[in-house]
Amino acid sequence: MLKEMFVQPSVVKETLAGRIDEVGDSQLAAELKIDEALLRAMTKISITGCGTAFHAGMVGMYLLRALCKLPVEMELASEFRYGDRALDPRTLTIAMSQSGETADTIEAVKIAKAAGAPVLGICNVLGSHLTRLADGVLYTRGGPEIGVAATKTYVSQTIAMVLLSLYLARIRRSEPIEHLREIAENTKTLPAAIDLCLNASDDVRRAARTLRSARSVLFIGRYVNFPTALEGALKLKEISYIHAEGFAAGEMKHGPIALLDAKVPVVAIVTDGRVREKMLSNLAEAKAREAITVVIANHGDHEAEALADHIFWVPKVDELLSPIVNIVPLQLLAYHIADIDGKDVDQPRNLAKTVTVE
Numbered sequence: 001m002l003k004e005m006f007v008q009p010s011v012v013k014e015t016l017a018g019r020i021d022e023v024g025d026s027q028l029a030a031e032l033k034i035d036e037a038l039l040r041a042m043t044k045i046s047i048t049g050c051g052t053a054f055h056a057g058m059v060g061m062y063l064l065r066a067l068c069k070l071p072v073e074m075e076l077a078s079e080f081r082y083g084d085r086a087l088d089p090r091t092l093t094i095a096m097s098q099s100g101e102t103a104d105t106i107e108a109v110k111i112a113k114a115a116g117a118p119v120l121g122i123c124n125v126l127g128s129h130l131t132r133l134a135d136g137v138l139y140t141r142g143g144p145e146i147g148v149a150a151t152k153t154y155v156s157q158t159i160a161m162v163l164l165s166l167y168l169a170r171i172r173r174s175e176p177i178e179h180l181r182e183i184a185e186n187t188k189t190l191p192a193a194i195d196l197c198l199n200a201s202d203d204v205r206r207a208a209r210t211l212r213s214a215r216s217v218l219f220i221g222r223y224v225n226f227p228t229a230l231e232g233a234l235k236l237k238e239i240s241y242i243h244a245e246g247f248a249a250g251e252m253k254h255g256p257i258a259l260l261d262a263k264v265p266v267v268a269i270v271t272d273g274r275v276r277e278k279m280l281s282n283l284a285e286a287k288a289r290e291a292i293t294v295v296i297a298n299h300g301d302h303e304a305e306a307l308a309d310h311i312f313w314v315p316k317v318d319e320l321l322s323p324i325v326n327i328v329p330l331q332l333l334a335y336h337i338a339d340i341d342g343k344d345v346d347q348p349r350n351l352a353k354t355v356t357v358e
Contacts, residue, residue, distance in 0.1 A: 001147035001239070001345045005331050006198055009191035011152045012324070014141045015159040016187055024181030026166035034118060034136035036171050042092045045072045046117070048080045048108045049096030050355065052150040052234065053157060057096045057122075058227040059323045060161030066320060067169035067180070077104035078358075080111065087115035094120050094164075098145065098153045099354040100128025107358075109133050122160050124153055138164060147346045148353050149238045151331050154231060155194070158324050162187060186318040190325065193315040197328035200312060201336075204329055207294060207310035208336035211265055214242060214292075218256060219267045219330070220249040220282060222275035228323045229269060232330030239338040239348045249275075249282040257285065265292040267333070269326050270304045273319035283307045294333070296326050 021027050029036060045064055047057040054076055061072045075083065077095075081104060087093065093112035097105045100123040109130065112119050121134030124142045131137045142156035166184055169175040211217065217236060221229035230246035237244050247256050249268070260266065266286040270279040280303055287293055287307050297304035298316040305311050312329035338345045 001149060001151060001335055004145055004147050004152045005328070005335065008152050008155050008198070008328065009195045011142055011156050012159055012191045012194065014143070015156045016163070017141075019163050020184045020187070024184040025170055026163050026180075026184060028138065028163060028167040032120065032136040032138060034120065038118060039092065039168060040172050041090055042070065043090045045070055045092045045094060046075065046085070046087065046112070047072065047094045047096065048075050048077045048105060050077050050102050050104055052154045052231060053096035053098060053102070053105070055227045055231040055234070056154055056157035056161060057094065058230070059158050059224060060094070060165065062224045063161055063165035063320055064168070067165045067175045068172060069174045077102065077108040080104075080108040085111065085115070087112055087117040089116040089118070091117045092120060093117045094122060095130060095134065096122045096157060097128075097130050098124045098142070098150055098157070100125045100130035101354050101356050103356050103358050106130060106133065120164075122157060122164075124156070145353075148348055148351045149235055149334070149345070154327065155324055159187070159190075162321065183318055183320060186321055189315075189317060190321060193317055193325045194328055196315050197325060198332070200329070201332050204312060204332040205336040205340075207312075208333055208340055210310070211292070211294070211333070212240075212337045212340055214265050215263055216243040216245075216259065217265050217267060218259065219244060219246040220252060220279075221246070221269040222249050222279055223273065224320060224323050225269040225271070225326055228326050228330070229267070231327055232267060232334070235331055235334035236337065238351060239334055239343060239345045240341065241343065241349075242337065249279055252282055252285065257289070260286055260289040260291045262290040262292070265294060267294040267296075267330065269296045270301070271296060271314060271322050271326055272298050272301075272316055273322065280304065280307065296329055
């Protein structure tokens with residue numbers, strides 16, 4: 001797991017390679033093999049997946065809404081199968097699966113295809129079941145991942161969603177081309193930004209020593225970093241066996257705040273963007289209830305630092321790209337807590353790398 005986290009900068013480069021041209025346009029037509037006229041005619045997008053893939057898809061949901069100006073639905077594949085889905089030939093269904101063999105995701109794809117909806121698979125494994133079923137495939141190029149808890153494949157899936165959002169927004173002309181090219185240019189800074197986060201691994205380990213005795217940990221975020229909170233909580237649950245939950249920070253006052261005391265740490269993503277001030281307010285509420293606060297913030301954010309018992313500094317990047325950077329300290333946190341307690345971080349109990357049963 002540690003090795004796979006530390007190759008994430010090179011994985012980002014590999015996922016991006018050859019997919020953004022010299023003027024900064026995302027070029028995926030030849031790879032996706034889905035007619036651009038059909039993509040321009042889409043009236044809705046439906047995204048499905050399980051676990052970590054679902055969280056990567058949720059980041060994509062925010063990207064697609066922001067850049068493509070389309071209604072985007074998210075549904076867990078295990079629920080997609082049993083709900084009454086409103087699908088038709090003008091609904092693009094995006095199915096996310098690292099292995100391409102996830103049973104619930106495969107069944108969801110079959111339902112979408114039966115309704116006549118075009119299916120785009122986002123997958124890491126060439127020739128997998130998903131890639132054979134889908135009308136088009138965007139490969140994440142993450143390389144083999146042995147650790148059960150997905151790290152580098154999550155980052156590569158999220159990068160794939162960035163590329164897809166830029167491509168669809170360009171061909172649909174839903175966002176100024178200058179803005180799309182600016183985001184594309186900013187993707188070049190991501191490998192270095194992730195590398196800086198990884199270099200702070202020793203700082204994260206020191207914080208992990210104080211958090212390892214927690215009975216429960218709450219992760220909070222807003223907007224594009226709400227999925228970051230969900231994924232950070234999932235990583236902690238998977239490998240340390242500490243109960244953890246991710247919440248949209250605005251929902252804390254609707255119930256979860258009742259859990260807060262000195263024994264329940266709060267991990268908050270407070271990087272720069274449209275929701276930073278709101279996150280600072282949520283963080284202050286946690287601090288007032290004596291919760292230990294762990295904060296992900298951009299370098300030099302003294303307001304966030306004043307509310308933090310532990311702070312993990314991350315470089316500032318475009319807000320829509322920030323989940324790709326902000327997840328790295330949370331991966332490290334889960335790893336170090338589990339490692340300090342002697343847990344098997346690569347093969348956690350009761351879990352399998354590929355879930356091929358319902």
